[in-house]
Amino acid sequence: MLRFIILFGFTYFFMKLHATGDISKYINMKYSYLSFTMIFIMAFLTFYQLIKWVRAGNKDHHHDHIHEQLHGHSHDHDENTWYKKLLTYGLLIIPVATGIFLPVATLNSTIVKAKGFHFSEIDNDTDQYANHQVLRPNSSLYYDTDQYAEMENKDLKQYRGMSHITLDDNHYFHGLETIYNYPGNFIGKKVTIKGFVYRTDDLKANQVFVLRFGIIHCIADAGVYGMLINFPNDMKKELKENDWIQVEGTLATTYYQPFQENIPYLKVTKYESVPEPKDPYVYRQYN
Numbered sequence: 001m002l003r004f005i006i007l008f009g010f011t012y013f014f015m016k017l018h019a020t021g022d023i024s025k026y027i028n029m030k031y032s033y034l035s036f037t038m039i040f041i042m043a044f045l046t047f048y049q050l051i052k053w054v055r056a057g058n059k060d061h062h063h064d065h066i067h068e069q070l071h072g073h074s075h076d077h078d079e080n081t082w083y084k085k086l087l088t089y090g091l092l093i094i095p096v097a098t099g100i101f102l103p104v105a106t107l108n109s110t111i112v113k114a115k116g117f118h119f120s121e122i123d124n125d126t127d128q129y130a131n132h133q134v135l136r137p138n139s140s141l142y143y144d145t146d147q148y149a150e151m152e153n154k155d156l157k158q159y160r161g162m163s164h165i166t167l168d169d170n171h172y173f174h175g176l177e178t179i180y181n182y183p184g185n186f187i188g189k190k191v192t193i194k195g196f197v198y199r200t201d202d203l204k205a206n207q208v209f210v211l212r213f214g215i216i217h218c219i220a221d222a223g224v225y226g227m228l229i230n231f232p233n234d235m236k237k238e239l240k241e242n243d244w245i246q247v248e249g250t251l252a253t254t255y256y257q258p259f260q261e262n263i264p265y266l267k268v269t270k271y272e273s274v275p276e277p278k279d280p281y282v283y284r285q286y287n
Contacts, residue, residue, distance in 0.1 A: 133223030
């Protein structure tokens with residue numbers, strides 16, 4: 001019975017994620033077909049387990065009836081393994097229950113503070129598998145050298161020809177990565193970017209970061225990407241952390257001490273407050 005309940009729970013959970021659109025908060029939608037396929041696989045296994053449970057119940061009832069007639073008592077064959085079942089089923093029930101009954105949390109500036117706003121190279125991170133991507137997307141990790149060089153050249157040719165670059169959902173990763181890789185090619189160009197406000201202690205009163213969480217494959221490799229924004233006036237009272245804004249400005253570069261490198265930033269010409277998008281994440285688009 002427990003197996004049926006657990007399988008049914010997983011089936012319902014996947015159905016719920018797709019029906020509500022919350023699946024996009026866990027994986028890059030490029031791979032959504034995999035989780036959608038799992039609905040049918042889990043439904044089949046659920047139905048199979050239900051049939052198996054019903055048949056086993058009828059067989060056990062018949063066996064116990066005969067056993068009692070012959071020996072005058074019954075016994076539980078699994079009485080010494082209850083703790084193993086408790087552990088096994090418990091590990092399966094917990095993720096199903098939390099996934100169904102707890103709300104889906106959206107990553108925001110609170111997570112950035114908790115994880116730390118830094119580059120692993122600067123902090124001498126010794127974990128060879130760590131991939132702490134902040135501000136600057138780096139997709140070279142997912143391509144071989146020749147493929148990445150070809151993609152870089154293609155993107156540079158595309159964005160260099162634009163007089164006004166809008167970093168919307170379709171261009172956020174590719175456009176931002178190209179700007180960070182070749183900032184000199186974009187000095188003075190108009191750029192529009194949308195995201196949530198984030199501040200670090202080292203910023204001036206007229207500076208903020210505008211960021212969005214981006215997903216390469218799934219939520220486990222999510223990074224926070226965006227740009228430093230330079231306003232002409234003090235914005236501490238007007239803009240609070242997690243406020244969503246859309247900014248238009250001209251691109252320039254500055255040396256950012258915490259990262260020990262030059263980074264591009266926007267000199268604001270206009271901005272507006274905007275509502276948080278229904279889907280606040282951006283996803284890596286593959287060529």
